[in-house]
Amino acid sequence: MLNTLLITGTDTEAGKTVLTTALAAYWQKxxxxxxxxxxxxxQSGIGDREWYQKLFALEQSSEEITPLYFxxxxxxxxxAARENRQVDLxxxxxxxSKLRSQRDFVLVEALGGLGSPVTDELTVADLAGEWRLPTVLVVPVRLGAIAQAVANVALARQSRINLKGIVLNCVQPRTDAEIADWTPQQLIRSLTNTPVLGCLPYLDNLTDLDKLAQIASDLDWETLTL
Known part of the structure; x- marks a missing residue:
């Protein structure tokens, strides 16, 4: 069974935290x-680490969740440059490696999108490829999503990422027609040759773990865990 999954996105507001939270709720339930x-x-600034500590009873220290903080x-x-430090990969x-050896399953939320810089020389895509991390790409449901999906899958292939699939995410309330028009799953699959694992609906309450677990259960887990 899959024991590590990197959640990345097309950009900083794609919905990585929503998917990571939903997957964590699913695993916990x-x-x-x-x-x-x-x-x-x-992590740079207050954000995701604090969110996960608030929502889940994690048996992890802050440093184990986020070993490098700015x-x-x-x-x-x-x-890092502002603090006269280095990005110590x-x-x-x-x-x-330590956390993965201690746990049955580890969710890793990337920073930014696949093209986001990690160091002066490396992007998230470079890291995902070099560390051989099974990866899911979150694509927000909005106008231009098809192009974003195509470009990011191309970057993933260039970096030799083990891309398990794409998850669409409604960052704002969307009608069925908008979802179908802006993120047609068959067209995205055809253009990227990548499975679309499902579409996350817009959620106004990200603390409802039962709802999050149910949403995650609707994803194509069979394809995801192959």
């Missing part, structure tokens, strides 16, 4: 006897 963990390997909410190489890899 349907696999209570198995251990799991969450990582936000690099104060300024900027791209890591810029935030060896530290991140060590923390990730």
């Amino acid at each position: 349907y696999y209570p006897q198995r251990s799991w963990g969450i990582m936000k390997p690099i 104060e300024a909410p900027l791209a890591p190489p810029i935030a 060896a530290l991140v890899w060590q923390a990730f």
Whole structure:
């Protein structure tokens, strides 16, 4: 069974945290006897780490969730430079490897999108490819989503990422017609040759873990875990 999954997106507001939260809620509800963990390997400013600590009873320290933290909410190489620090990927890899060895399943939420810089030389896509992380791409349901999906899948292939599939996400309330027109699943599959695992509806309450688990259960888990 899949034991590690990287959740990335087309950009910073695609809905990575929504999907990561839903997957965590699903794992917690349907696999209570198995251990799991969450990582936000690099975080700039207050955000996702604090969210996961608030929502879940994680048996992880702040450093185990986010081994590399910067104060300024900027791209890591810029935030690191402001603090006269380096983006120490060896530290991140060590923390990730330790957590993965201790847990049955680890969710890793990437920063930004696949093209977001991690260092002056590397992007999220480079890291996902080099670390051989099974990856899901979150594509927000909006005008232009098809082009974003095509471009990001091309980047994933260039970086030799093990891309398990695409998850569409309604970042705002969307009608069925808007979803069908802006993110037609058959067309996206045809253009990217990548499975579309499902579409997350807009949620106004991201603390409803039962609802999140139910939404996650509607995803194509058979394809995801192959």
